[in-house]
Amino acid sequence: MVEQKLIREDELSLVYGETYRPGSFKEQLKEMFTPKYLAFLLKPGAEDEELNRRDFEMNKFKTKRSLIRRLNSPLTILGGLIVFIICSWAVFPHWLSFIPFKDVAISILPGTNRPPSFEHPLGTAAFGRDVLGRLIWGARRSITLSLASIVVSLVGGVIFGTIAAYKGGWIDNLIMRIADIVSSIPGLILLVIIVSVMGYDLQNILLALGLLGIPGYARLMRSAAISQRAMTYVESAKVSGASEWRIMFRHILPNSMSLILVALSFDIGTAILGLASLAFLGFSQTDAVEWGFDVNANKSALINAPWAAIWPGIGIVITVMGFMLLGDGLRDALDPRSKV
Amino acid sequence: MASESELKDMSKENDLLLSVQDLHTYFYTEEGTVKAVDGVSFDIKRDEILGLVGETGCGKSVSALSILKLIRYPGKILSGKIMFEGRDLVPLTEEQIRRIRGNDITMIFQDPLNSLNPVLKVGYQISEVYLLHQRDVLQRKLDYARTHNTENRIKLQKYTTLNDYYKKYEKKPIDVDEIFSVVFKNAKPISELQESLADNETYLAVQNARKEFETEIKEKIRDLHEQVNQIPLQDAELNFIISKIRIAPQKIRKLDMKILSREIKILIKELDPKAIIRIKEEQEEGELSDLEREQIIEELTRSREQLHELESSLKAFWNEMSQYDKLVKEADKEEERRTKLEHELDLFIHQSKLRTDLILRYMQVLDLDEPMINRFEKEFEELHHTTEEELFTRKKEVLLNEISNLNVIEKVTALLNEYQEITKLESSRQAIQEEIEEIRVEESQKVLEKKKGRAKIKYRKLRKEHEEVSRDFYDKYYEHEDVIGLKRIGFKVDEDDFQELEYVLEELKRQQTQLYREIDALKWDIKTEFEDVRKVDTSNFPPKVTEKINQLQQKVDSVRVNKQRKEVLYEQLKPLIQYREDIKSEIEELKVLVRKRIKLMDIALEESSKIVKAVGIADSRRILDRYPHELSGGMRQRIMISMGLACQSKLLICDEPTTALDVTIQAQILELIRGLKKRLHNSVLFITHNLGVIYELCDKVAVMYAGNIVEYGEKQSLFDNPMHPYTHGLLGAIPRVKPRDRHQKLAIIPGMVPNLIFPLPGCRFHPRCEHAMEICRKIRPELIKQPNGNSVACWLFEKDQDKYEPGSFKKLGDEFKEEIV
Structure with missing residues (x-):
């Protein structure tokens, strides 16, 4: 049997001897950033005389398909810009704010609740702390907390949701009932309990937030995957001998990712707000610089110094909006079928 | 139910690939049990195409899916055997059947768009099949490729060192000791070779003579130098002169010319009559008379003409110089050629033996690569097989060539004459330069006198410019001075x-x-x-x-x-150096190969491109890089077929593969399946409702109706002589195209496909059958072999009618049919 196979292979290679090596991802990336290819990307009617007709068509086709082209809509670019700015705040606050963390968080300076001036473009909050500085320093904590907790809930939700949808039967029932139980726990109260029992420990809060987010994603993923399970390509993957895990995570998962992406972009906002609400209830570190905490702390001075509470709020809103726009654009761009 | 023994008799045991025996597949739905496949038996031999025909809902697809055990809940294979190569598939576990799926048995679905994953590239989907079933084969190939890669890396190192050596060699005369030390670390001492070369006494004698001659020349030069410069010449300088005596760089002359012509141009600009007149007028605070003006203009025009003449003469001089350069170069070339010929001549006189021995020794020492060794071997063969006469004729040619090349003598004499003229020209050039300087000094003084402020600035500017240009020039000049060699030491011809x-x-x-x-x-x-x-x-x-x-x-x-010894050695190494170009190109190729880290996926993609080509897609590289929705229907179906054939599966199940395609592509696909079957000798189970396709493609046909096979046999006899009424009906339902058949109406089988939850007793076709009899209502007919080789399940062909109750073979009235349908 084996011998027969080998002979056949040889025959095939004899008849169709040419080999094909498509480049690895790195090489493709390299190719993408060659000047020729960039011309295709950026100039609408770019032509390269060296290419023959066929190559030209292929390149045109590739550029149409490439992610950069597909992310071309202005709203997506706006979202990307916002996310980029906020993330760079989170990464380099000490360079971008020109204010050391000590002055923003701990030290007590003269000039409480001053209106915007040249020195303090967005005014000052209590103890003379710069509002702009606190906004930039606060991005770090808000973004890291929300992203970390969302990653936990996303990974868990996707795995459990896909398994439940594909396996069906008692496994599906078990997973979904557990999800129901978990989602029936009021999150904020659980958080308050955790904080009051175990202290304000960031890891615990993150884990709790993340675990509480799993059922939502699991349910979403299940609904998307169930519709994909009935498709013929799943059958044909089975026919070609793919294992269950391969079918679940190689075939069904990428097909049902678009829904998850949208939910993800929405949930980043909710996570930030969740932390903010915790801070609003008074559970936070006093030396923490965080947007939710700022909104809570400065609500008492809303009439005297509205800037102190409003700017962090605007920060939350804009961040949520940025992630939403980017997620929306990504969803469109990642689906190879959609025509952009 | 079906006559197993008969079926077995029909085919030899080892010829049989798949044998479905009495298969029952039921679906337990809420409405009741759907008996989709109820006792189906058929065989597929190796290298055979079996067509499965029937209306929709007759259980064709279900029986195909049962073979692969793809019946999902609430379906179940109730009983029966599916023998594949003597192994029953029904009791296999999921893991075991997965090995068979895609590897031994594959399936192609009706709609190629939906059966390909929309978010994965086609190349990935095909190579997935390889990754699933032939991982070990791929791994072997990958190992081979990777080891090959490391080999390449070693090769690359070797070649780069060689190349470095070659680069060095291009620039400076060869030093054999260095070669040995750098490139061939394990080389034997040269003294051995030296001995073999310098075995005669005359060698030493003439070497001494040559040394004497060289010292004589050196002394001559030294004397000359002392006479000219009255300074003793150092040894290093002397050597330098001897080595560099011929070189005359053209670049420097060009630069010289540029500066001169630039200066002349500037002068011409300055000699603007209007400006000078205006300056004079300003100075004297009154208008000049016409005479004075004319005088000035005349002077200026004269000096201008002079300058123009100068320029033209310079150009002429330049042309002459360049011609001289050309001549010198030609002479150089001739000389090179002559020296080359000398080398060759020498080689011939040296005979091949010494050379081959030496090269053999080198080969042992160097541990060269195979291609190189092959080349060497070729050379040896050539040398050994040439006869003495051949050698002589060659030698003679060489000598004659040399003589013809000695025409250099004439050229050199011409060159000498030229050179004498040039020396004269050079003196004239110096005169010209002096003239220019004089003019410049005069002019600048005039301007300075007459126009202080602006002129100063302008003059400074010019001066600066000139300085810059000249600085550049002299920088370059000094750079090249080493090359000229003569200038610094003051040596002149x-x-x-x-x-x-x-x-x-x-x-x-x-x-x-x-x-x-x-x-x-x-x-x-x-x-x-x-x-x-x-x-x-x-x-x-x-x-x-x-x-x-x-x-x-x-x-x-x-x-x-x-x-000398080294030069001879160089001759021996010459073949190595001749491959310099090959090595360079090879190094580039190797660099590409080495840089890439080969992955399993690459190998799989390579394989899949092969199979895609086999399926008739010429441009496999681009097709693999596409998503399914970017392909046409025919292409998609081809991709599906290639996926099916990826592991050279023995059985290909086609579940109506041409239904979703238009007619021309249908034909292509059918042709493809047939061609592939011929080449790969696999079996095909072809499911369709199109009898035309069956006739076109299949060897055997099984006609199914309501979960049973009603007729089974060879294609040709079945089409020529259909027996079962249902087959008749199907054949009658084919649309006619030919005009002579147009008058025939399409025969329509009345009624619908029966309800399979409550199947009728007896023959399931009898409500729609025009020949239905009493017995058809009661007893189910079995598949019985008929004299023409085909099997039919119908009471019409029962021989022993006496065995049954009297009256049972009476035709039924219409009332029964209506009642039941």
Whole structure:
């Protein structure tokens, strides 16, 4: 049997001897950033005389398909810009704010609740702390907390949701009932309990937030995957001998990712707000610089110094909006079928 | 139910690939049990196409899916056997059946768009099949490729060191010791080789003579130098002169010319009559008279003309110089060629033995790569197989060539004349330069006198510009000074040198005559010279001849001795150096190969591109890089087929593969399946409702109705002589295209496919059958082999009608049919 196979292979290679090596991802990336290819990307009617007709068509086709082209809509670019700015705040606050963390968080300076001036473009909050500085320093904590907790809930939700949808039967029932139980726990109260029992420990809060987010994603993923399970390509993957895990995570998962992406972009906002609400209830570190905490702390001075509470709020809103726009654009761009 | 024994008789055991025996697949739905496949049996031999025909809902697809055990809940294979290569598939576990799926049995679905994953590239989906089933084969290939890669890496290192050496060699004269030390670390000491080369006494003697000659020349040069410069010459400088005596860089002259012409242009600009008149007027605070003006203009025009003349003469001079350069270059080339020829001549005289021995030794030492060794071997073969006569003719050609090349002498004489003229020109050039300087000084003074402020600035500007340009020039000049060599030391060509050159000419002429003489000697006796001129015993020859032989001996020795040990070694290494270009290109290829880290996926993609080509897609590279929705329907179906054939599966199940395609592509796909079957000798189970397709493609046909096979047999006999009424109906339902058949109406089988939850007792077709009989209502007919080889399940073909109740073979009335349907 084996011998027969080998002979056949040889025959095939004899008849169709040419080999094909498509480049690895790195090489493709390299190719993408060659000047020729960039011309295709950026100039609408770019032509390269060296290419023959066929190559030209292929390149045109590739550029149409490439992610950069597909992310071309202005709203997506706006979202990307916002996310980029906020993330760079989170990464380099000490360079971008020109204010050391000590002055923003701990030290007590003269000039409480001053209106915007040249020195303090967005005014000052209590103890003379710069509002702009606190906004930039606060991005770090808000973004890291929300992203970390969302990653936990996303990974868990996707795995459990896909398994439940594909396996069906008692496994599906078990997973979904557990999800129901978990989602029936009021999150904020659980958080308050955790904080009051175990202290304000960031890891615990993150884990709790993340675990509480799993059922939502699991349910979403299940609904998307169930519709994909009935498709013929799943059958044909089975026919070609793919294992269950391969079918679940190689075939069904990428097909049902678009829904998850949208939910993800929405949930980043909710996570930030969740932390903010915790801070609003008074559970936070006093030396923490965080947007939710700022909104809570400065609500008492809303009439005297509205800037102190409003700017962090605007920060939350804009961040949520940025992630939403980017997620929306990504969803469109990642689906190879959609025509952009 | 079905006659198993008969079926077995029909086909030999080892020929049988798949044998479905009495298969029952039921679906337990809420409405009731759907008996989709109820006792189906058929065989597929190796290298055979079986067509499965029937209306929709007759259980074709379900029986196909049952073979692969793809029946999902609430379906179940109730009973029956599916023997694949003597192994029952029904009791296999999921893991076991997965090995068979895609590997031994594959399936192609009706709608190719939906059966390909929309978010994965086609190449990935095909190579997935390889990754799933032939991982070990791929791994082997990958291992091979990777080891090959490491080999390449070693090769690359070797080649790059060689290449570095070559680069060095291009720039400076060869140092054999260095080669040995750098490239071939394990080389044997050169002394061995040296001994073999310098085995005769004459070598040493002539070497000494040559040294003496060299010292003589050096002394001459030294004397000359002292006479000219009155400074003693150092040894290093002397060597430098000897090595660089010929070079005359054209670039410097070009620069010189540029500066001169630029200066002239600036001067011409400054000599603007209007401006000068205006300046004069300003100075004298009154208008000039016409006479004065004319005078000024005349002066200026004259000086301008002078300048123009200067420029043109400069240009002419430049042209002459460049011509001279060309001549010098040509002479150089000729000289090179001559030296090359000398080398070759020397090689021939040296005979091949010594050379081959040496190269063999090198090969042992160097541990060369295979291609190189092959090349060497070729060379040896050539050398060993050439006869003596061939060698002589070649030698003769070489010598004649050399003589023709000695036309250099004429050229050199021409060159000498040229050179004398040029020296004159050079003096004129210096005069011109002086003139220019004078003019400039005058002009600048005039301007300075007459126009203080602006002129100053302008003059400074010009000066600066000039300085910059000249600085550049001198920078470059000094850079090249090393090359010129003569300038720094103050060595200039004098009349003595001309004498020297003339002497060289005489020498050359002498050599020419000598060579002619040599040819005479060669004509006289081939063999003696070929063996070795030095070893010829001259006592037996007449005195004239001995004289000639002696001359020849001297010549040979001198030629041999002129080549020093290193140069001979270089000759031995020459083949290595000739492959320099090959090595460069190879290095680039190797670099590409080495840089890439090969992954399993790459190998799989390579394989899949092969299979895609086999399926008739020429441009496999681009197709693999696409998503399914970017392909046309035919292409998608081709991709599906290629996925099915990826692992050379033995059985290909086609579940109506052409239904979703238009007619021309249908034909293509059918042709493809047939062609592939011919080539790969696999079996096909072809499910369709299109009898035309069946006739086109299949060897055998099974007609299914309501979960049973009603007729089964060879294609041709079934189409020629259909027996079951249902088959008749199907054949009648094919649309006719030919005009002579147009008048026939399409036969329509009345009624619908029966409800399979409550299947009828007896023959399931009887409500729609025009020949339905009493017995059809009660007893189910079995598949029985008929005399023409086909099997039919119908009571019409029952032979022993007496066995059953009387009246049971009476035709049914219409009322029964209506009742039941």
